[in-house]
Amino acid sequence: MTVSFSLRTLTLALTPATLTELGITGPADLLGADPGVGPLCWLRLGEGLLGFGEIASFAATGPTRFADAEQWWKSLVATAAVNDPVRMPGTGTMAFGSFAFSKSSAFESVLIVPALVVGFSSGTAWLTQLSLDGAVPTAKSALNLLRALATARSSTPATPSVGTLRPGALSEEQWKDSVRAGVNAITAGGLEKVVLARDVVASFPEPVRRVSILQRLVELYGQCWTYGVRGLVGATPEILIKVDGSTAQARVLAGTLDREDEPAGSTGFADTVLGGSLKQRQEHDFAVRSLTRQLAPFSTDLSFPAEPFILELPNVWHLASDVTAQLASSNGHLPTSLALVEALHPTAAVCGTPREEAGKLILDLEKMDRGPYAGPVGWLDGAGNGEWGIALRGAVLEDEHTVRLYAGAGIVEASDPAAELAETWAKFRPMLQALNLPNHP
Numbered sequence: 001m002t003v004s005f006s007l008r009t010l011t012l013a014l015t016p017a018t019l020t021e022l023g024i025t026g027p028a029d030l031l032g033a034d035p036g037v038g039p040l041c042w043l044r045l046g047e048g049l050l051g052f053g054e055i056a057s058f059a060a061t062g063p064t065r066f067a068d069a070e071q072w073w074k075s076l077v078a079t080a081a082v083n084d085p086v087r088m089p090g091t092g093t094m095a096f097g098s099f100a101f102s103k104s105s106a107f108e109s110v111l112i113v114p115a116l117v118v119g120f121s122s123g124t125a126w127l128t129q130l131s132l133d134g135a136v137p138t139a140k141s142a143l144n145l146l147r148a149l150a151t152a153r154s155s156t157p158a159t160p161s162v163g164t165l166r167p168g169a170l171s172e173e174q175w176k177d178s179v180r181a182g183v184n185a186i187t188a189g190g191l192e193k194v195v196l197a198r199d200v201v202a203s204f205p206e207p208v209r210r211v212s213i214l215q216r217l218v219e220l221y222g223q224c225w226t227y228g229v230r231g232l233v234g235a236t237p238e239i240l241i242k243v244d245g246s247t248a249q250a251r252v253l254a255g256t257l258d259r260e261d262e263p264a265g266s267t268g269f270a271d272t273v274l275g276g277s278l279k280q281r282q283e284h285d286f287a288v289r290s291l292t293r294q295l296a297p298f299s300t301d302l303s304f305p306a307e308p309f310i311l312e313l314p315n316v317w318h319l320a321s322d323v324t325a326q327l328a329s330s331n332g333h334l335p336t337s338l339a340l341v342e343a344l345h346p347t348a349a350v351c352g353t354p355r356e357e358a359g360k361l362i363l364d365l366e367k368m369d370r371g372p373y374a375g376p377v378g379w380l381d382g383a384g385n386g387e388w389g390i391a392l393r394g395a396v397l398e399d400e401h402t403v404r405l406y407a408g409a410g411i412v413e414a415s416d417p418a419a420e421l422a423e424t425w426a427k428f429r430p431m432l433q434a435l436n437l438p439n440h441p
Ligand SMILES: C=C(O[C@H]1C=CC=C(C(=O)O)[C@@H]1O)C(=O)O
Pocket: 195, 197, 238, 253, 254, 255, 256, 283, 318, 348, 349, 350, 392, 393, 406, 407, 408, 409, 410, 411, 427
């Protein structure tokens, strides 16, 4: 006889004394705590969520993957017994997720409910134990699990063995031909922007340690959101949507300048070359417009600055716009973060304008399945909150020895294939660094 139990969760605030006793100064201290594949991860600037173990998961492919995941999550949450005195976004019931970029992808979109979550946000730290086997989490059982992790951890990222890099679906020449074809399609009319991506494959004689990659990304790209959901890892600078109660926020990026292109001793280089470029500005405006157009029907108030700002990352500068919306309730309910993800994905930062035409051209010209690259990655909770980045500057660990890296560039009429190719190398850099591979082979 199979007995199915409801989800049970217990959340505890972690006091500074407990954290000190366990030697935990922040979430990154626990990255190396899972002796297996390592935790589910969503971290930025010393805050975020780590998930350990897996008590339930949902997988889907196809055009209804978001709606199916939302339905599965809602039915799990509906019967959950939640003991959550902390009551912040990410406490109580929560799951990590990653979604395929394309409705025709073979990659399985997933939601994963961990057994234990450690969270840090706005000066509060907490611990949530989740169970689905009838066990009732207690403060003692939750703290024992955390203690075991804190004791097991290793904090030094191991340097990966010397790896080699080879082209993925297309050679550099073939990819530049695709960019040329993209520019020709734009010139011929019918679309204004298309984002074309490519993949490269890294091979290592020794097994690659997922945890080490996450540790390196946190160390080098702390202001990006370091994500890890099963084999998908990366550090994205772009937020598709973050929902905290009735407020939604997005960080839209498009328009890029390689920091290695800055001449020594120059001042105001990014302002002039990136901020002053009509081509880059056009690329950016398409991305902002696509997001705001899709978000507007869910909002009572939507605001973003008239001019983008320049976001400085260790590898590149981007044109960036932060968008804020007050969410409208419908029949007494606010939209959940996952409902917004479904409505917003894919923006013109990763697809193009118009969306349908660009999507078709991507399938035609890239000659690869993007898998989870450029898809939404992040987490959601039982109250509808969540944070979803766009899975950029990342890779998929295909097996112990093989890592597939992805990067793309926005193509507009004025695009030059060689410059766009160089831009993809700048965008591969975070993962190349994390994997200890040469900057630009
Ligand atoms: C498609 C990617 O970046 C997007 C986000 C920021 C800037 C972009 C650009 O300038 O082309 C892209 O739209 C990628 O990193 O693979």
